[in-house]
Amino acid sequence: MQGAIANGIEGILGECGGSCACATCHCYVDESRLPELAAPSQTELDMLEHVAAERRPNSRLACQLKSTARLDGLILHLPATQE
Numbered sequence: 833m834q835g836a837i838a839n840g841i842e843g844i845l846g847e848c849g850g851s852c853a854c855a856t857c858h859c860y861v862d863e864s865r866l867p868e869l870a871a872p873s874q875t876e877l878d879m880l881e882h883v884a885a886e887r888r889p890n891s892r893l894a895c896q897l898k899s900t901a902r903l904d905g906l907i908l909h910l911p912a913t914q915e
């Protein structure tokens with residue numbers, strides 16, 4: 833989320849600043865790489881109940897994804913709306 837905001841990526845709002853309290857950083861993770869990500873916390877799962885667009889099995893909150901070299905090339909798709 834921070835990387836997207838800092839680089840002017842449209843379609844991601846991050847209204848709560850990354851505290852897992854708004855669900856406006858909803859994204860869809862490339863399914864082939866889902867196993868590489870840490871499992872979502874219960875707080876993230878709870879917030880995913882409130883996303884504006886369709887929730888899918890590969891839905892995550894971008895602010896909860898830690899960017900590491902291991903995830904280089906990870907593709908995230910953004911939903912049509914965050915509000």
Ligand code: FES
Binds near residue numbers: 845850853857879
């Ligand atoms: S920025 Fe608010 S939940 Fe991710």
